[in-house]
Amino acid sequence: MVQYNFKKITVVPPGKDFIDIVLSRTQRQTPTVVHKGYAITRLRSFYMRKVRFTKQNFHEKLSTIIDEFPRLDDIHPFYGDLLHVLYNKDHYKLALGQINTARNIIEKISKDHVRLLKYGDSLYRCKCLKVAALGKMCTVIKRIGPSLAYLEQIRQHMARLPSIDPNTRTILICGYPNVGKSSFINKITRADVDVQPYAFTTKSLFVGHTDYKYLRYQVIDTPGILDRPFEDRNIIEMCSITALAHLRAAVLFFLDVSGSCGYTIAQQAALFHSIKSLFMNKPLVIVCNKIDLQPLEGLPEDDMKLVMGMKEEAAKTVMAQGGEPNDDGVLLSMSALTDDGVIAVKNAACERLLNQRVETKMKSKKINEVVNRFHVAIPKPRDNRERPPCIPQAVLEAQAKESAATEKRKLEKDFEEENGGAGVYSASLRKHYILASDEWKEDIMPEILDGHNVYDFVDADILMRLEELERQEGFRLETEGEEADFQYDGMELTPEEKEALAEIRRKKSLLIQEHRIKKSTAESRPTVPRKFDKDKKFTSKRMGRQLSALGLDPSAAIDRVRGRSLSRKGHKRERSENRDVNGGDSMDIDGGENPSKKLRMRSRSMSRSRSQSRPPPGEIVPGEGFKDSAQKLKAIKIARNSTKMRNRDARRGEADRVIPNLKPKHLFSGKRGIGKTDRR
Structure with a gap:
């Protein structure tokens, strides 16, 4: 939408910084070592490269400044005159002209000194020519330092200008200071313009955006204008005059009928007649603001005649399509304080602007190129019967039922209004409870009863569980009654067994008491394994x-x-x-097996539970899933081949994605001098 974006202009460095930037780049990006022993051609090319590179950097930066700053003759007249009002286009053009001249001079200096360097006969003379060339270039940049500082100030100010599109749908607000222009734009857009009860609060153009009939409109708030000669107006007033002169917009001329702005209606009417030439061929609406303080009907007769005269002039400035004056919606009243008539003013301005733009396009030659693309279908009547638009009876009945159901149903909001309103009425959360009786809904449920939490005893199957517990209790009592019939009195034991039993019980009680004493005195320590029993406390003899x-x-x-x-x-x-004894033989004389071999086989079978040796690679072990030894050997071979590359890369597994450091810092961090052992 916006055609001119001044925020993208590159920062203009001061003269000293400009030189430092270019010379440091030359030092960094060109060779810096040269010796007397080099051939003279090599010396010449070395210094010629320095001069050319410096010239190129100066040329690029100066060209960027010239290209990015707008040319006043090439941009829209609105922006051209606005920049002239703010900065004086003569000074602006002079600064850019000095930048262009400096660029040409630097290019000429480079060309001359490169030609002289071609005939340099020694290192000293080549170096002197290089120093002279760079020095002259820097001197040229120093001389244009004020122009660079001036352009930087202009760039900063232009970056703060509002983004105004001169060709889009625009509503322009104008009038005397303190008549309510900024309050109106704050009401109809999202702009946040400062509003104060004194004149010239708005010192520049402000832009907001609003919508009407799904179209976006640009609303511009202009500073106040005073009724005085053109040459006496200051920069703030000239911004408004520039916008009125160059923007194709709907103009809203604000009129303070109450006089609270400090200016009478006669003074405001005089301003209207002095600038009415700027309203030609533009939709114009006269807005009588602050009717909350002074209604339009209560104006004195003289002031009312002035307002009516302004209305007639506004009707003459905008001609309808037939060439006749159109005064519909030319004079409107509103109050920005009470929002009375604000939307009506906005809609009237947008509608008049839209109609005017449509009429302009219909009168242009471009309409002939697209008119053949449109086709308006007009249906032909098939009989003489009239068929007015109607709503089916079934739809009406459904709407009636729905409205009746809506009227019968009372919402919580209705109950709240009937019972005292917000803060008095409290909605009941229990009225939708599903209980056996509706009278129980408002009962107070105790949470603690007899020192117990009531919720712990709430169970739907409590009766069934109680019966089951009673059955288990009865079964347990019966079992205890049967066991009580048999008593172990120790009459079957011998005297020796009775003594052993008594000693065991006594020893057991002593151990229990000893354990409790250790536990109470914090001496409960873990049991020491037998292999760590250095004091031999836990032995088989003990x-x-x-x-x-x-x-x-x-x-x-x-x-x-x-x-x-x-x-x-x-x-x-x-x-x-x-x-x-047998000398290692495995067979005896009789051909039977050697007893030592039998003994070894028996010992092997006895120790097999402790450990088994690994079977040979080709031997099949039950549970491995191979049908024969050949299949097992093939599987082992495939497994080895799959891990060969991984082992060669020294990876721990298939998921190892570690990238090793091929040049460790402690080995490749630089040289060490004689007598030094620290690595840097």
Whole structure:
């Protein structure tokens, strides 16, 4: 939509910064080392490259400034005159002309010194020519420093200008200061223009946007204009005059009928007649504002004649399609404070502007190119019967039923209004409860009853669970009654067994008491494994003494503890003895198996539960899922081939995506000098 975006203009650096930027770039992006021993052609090319590169950087930056700043003769007249009002186009053109001249001078300096460098006969002379060329270029930039600073100020101010499209649908608001223009634009758009009760609060153009009939309209708020000669108007007033002169817009001339703005209706009418030439061929609406303070009907007769005279002039400025004056909707009244008539004024302005733009396009030659694309279909009547538009009876009946149902149903809002309104009426959340009786809905439910949480006892199956618990309780009582008939009195035990039983119970009670004492004194520690028992507290001999003290035979328990280690030692000893006697033969004289071999087979079967050796690669183990050894060997081969590349890359698995550091810093971080061991 916006054709001119001044916010994208590149920042203009000051003269000193301009030089620093270009020279530092030349130093960074061109070779910097040269020796006397180089050939003279190499020396010349070295310094010629420096000069050409510097010239190119200056040329690019100066060309960017010239190209990005708008040319006043090429842009829309509205922007051209606005820039002239704000900055004086003579100074503006002079600054850009100096930039262009400096660009040409720098190019000429570069060309001359490159021609001289072609005939340089030594390193010293080539260097002097380079220094002279760069020095002259920098001197030229220093001389245009004020122009660069002036253009930077203009760039900053232009970036703050509103984005106005001169060709779109526009509504322009004008009038004396403090008549309500900014209040009106704040009402109909989302613009936030400062509103104060004194004149010239608005010092520049402000833009907002509004919609009418699905079309976007641009609304421009202009600063106030005073009734005085053209040459006496200041820059703020000239912004409004420029907008009125160049924008094809619907004009809203605001008139303060109350006189609270500080100017009488006669003064405002004089301003209208002095600038009415700017309203020619534009939709014009005279808006009588602040009718809340002074109604339009209550004006004095003299003021009313002035208002009517303005209305006649407004009707003459806008001609209808037939060439006759059109005064429909020319004079409207509103109040921005009470919003009375604000929307009517906006709609009238948008409608008049839309009609005027349509008429203009219909009168243009472009309409002939598109008129053949339109076709208006007019249906032909098939008989003389009239068929006015109507609504079917079924639809009317459905609407009546729906409205009746809506009237019968009372909402919570209706109940609230009937019972005292907000803050007094509280909606009941229980009236939709589904209970056996509606009288229970408003009952107060206790949460704590007799010190118990009531919700813990709420259960739908409470009676069924109670019956089940009673049955279980009766079954348990019957079982206890049967067991009570049999009492263990110890009459069947011998005197020795009775003594052992009493000793065991006494020992058990002592152990329980000892455990409780340790637990109470925070000495409850984990049991120490037997292999870490350095003090030999938990040995088989101690266990035997304790069992003997209780009157039990400890031999079976001791044999069970020592059985595994003794069996291992015995097997080793028997195996070594048999090997020495038989000389390693596996068969005896009678052709039977060697006893030592039988012993080894037996010991192997006994120790197989402890550990088994890995089977050969081709041997099939039940549960692996191979039908024969060939299939197993093939599977092993495929598995090895699949991991070959992974192993070669030193990856831990298929999901290893680690990228190794091929050049560790501690090995490739630079050279070390003589006598230094630290790596940098």
